[in-house]
Amino acid sequence: MIEVHLFGKLRRFGPHADKDRECVIQTSADATTSVGELLISLGIPLEEVSNVFLDGVYTRAAFEKPVAGVARIGLFPRDMCLLYA
Template sequence: MVEIRLYGKLRRYAPDIQANQGNVIRVSTAPDETLQMLLDRLLIPVNEIYSIFLNSKLLAARTGMATWIGYRQIRADPFDWNLNVTLTSKDRIGLFGRDMAALVI
């Protein structure tokens, strides 16, 4: 089961979230499923995402600010939006919408 946290307007892609669940959805993944495949299956458009964190590390962002702030990153280039990263059952994903661009976590 993969845990996905949706921030900002991206929460609308999980309309069944109960009030006590906050912004978290849990989804089963298929063997060899990539993040891109999961987003496609959940109908979450990549162009609405501002930044993606995978297991508390930055995977992709639309700004270079993360490097300046010192976020732990999966790749050296945060502008690399190749989302063909194979997921595992214990992965935690954070998706920040474009309306959350100024948020520093």
């Protein structure tokens, strides 16, 4: 099971857009699937994502990484770009 935590405007791709609680998609994927492929399959446009945390660690070039072993993905949108790449 993989949890995808969505923040800011990316919440619209999750189960709700309430700001006062976590917006989390519960999903699963084949171990060879990349993070980017997973997000596309969930309908999240990669160009709207500024930065990615994998299991609590800020990760560059995360879209190319396989989801194998990843339990939590945190996604922040471009207009919350304190995570400037």
